[in-house]
Amino acid sequence: METMKQYIQEAEQALLHTYNRYQVVFDKGDGVYLYDMEGKKYLDFCAGIAVFALGYNNQKYNNALKEQIDKIIHTSNYYYNVPSIEAAKKLKEVSGMDRVFFTNSGAEAVEGAIKAARKYAYLKDGSTDHEIIAMEHSFHGRTMGALSVTGNPKYREAFEPMIGNIRFAKINDFESVLSNVTDKTCAILFETLQGEGGIFPAEESFLKQVKAFCEEKDILLILDEIQCGMGRTGYMYAWQKYGVKPDIMTTAKALGCGVPVGAFLMTEKVGANSLTSGDHGTTYGGNPLAAAAINIVLDLFEENHIIDNVKVAGSYLEEKLDGLVSEYDLIETRRGLGLMQGLVLRRPAGDIITKALEKGLVLINAGTNIIRFVPPLIITKENIDDMIVILKSCLDEITHQA
């Protein structure tokens, strides 16, 4: 059998070099632990980037997928299928939205949201020149539409021109939003809690001001809940904490817990006045296998009281991370909600994350100087204590080196 090192060499020969990967090949998972090819165990505070909410190797989840595989994996959106009907009903219920379109990824959900907003505005005035306001530091995905609303020039530059008519405002700065509004503005889009851009939560007052303004002007509020949704903040969707309901929202990542799925959802007002027959489509979106994943995920969220656990584990994680902020000079602050947290360092985070991996702890960054904590949502206080012990030993080594 080939060794882990050999596989890594082969990967470097075969795969396009779009990632600087950590030098590990993960082989299997169980609960909150991952195992590499050599059998080494890792405590996982990344969860496949906020995906594997239920933990690895959940037997009910695995069995539901196996059952669906034995029945039928794919038909086509030209026909109905029971798993997608059930999934749409459940998603409507947990989100309070009215209409669902299933996609295969987060970026595609954002694409759909942009198209729905443009079509809504087009139907109102027949113009094809509408603008969308997105936020600086945002991240919405790598496809051209999603990239166009991503507020980090580094990701966009080589791929210009973007889709056009996008303006960038500052999150939590209502004046900055207002200064970007024109009579062409059709939508304001942001993550309720910014992830990749540095774990910046939208403040309640900002959300409420933007929402009221959108209502007054019939501008659509689009909230991207791809990373911060699905229970991660202690609410099924982060906007529910503030009661600020969007006109359109996106969801993905933990929605399928590993099966690639996403969705954009809208209110009846938008649903009845935007995308219609022939306007949008996907071969795979909401196919029986993808929908079976959504169904079992939503069932297990309820059965296993996942959101209750996030509330308990999330506040414990906050407390422990705040402890590190007071203890270590190299940590500037903590930001985040529930089980989506960031430690902002006064230095790059890369070598701490690499050290942690060597010691059997999986962490990721958000930007160069932020350690991001997005563990499986079944994480316990004991797991958090274990994580803190490893992280502290990394921080101590770095501090002594300095």
Ligand SMILES: Cc1ncc(COP(=O)(O)O)c(C=O)c1O
């Ligand atoms: C907030 C947000 N939106 C969109 C995306 C894109 O999702 P995907 O990678 O599934 O295309 C991401 C991915 O990290 C995200 O965090």
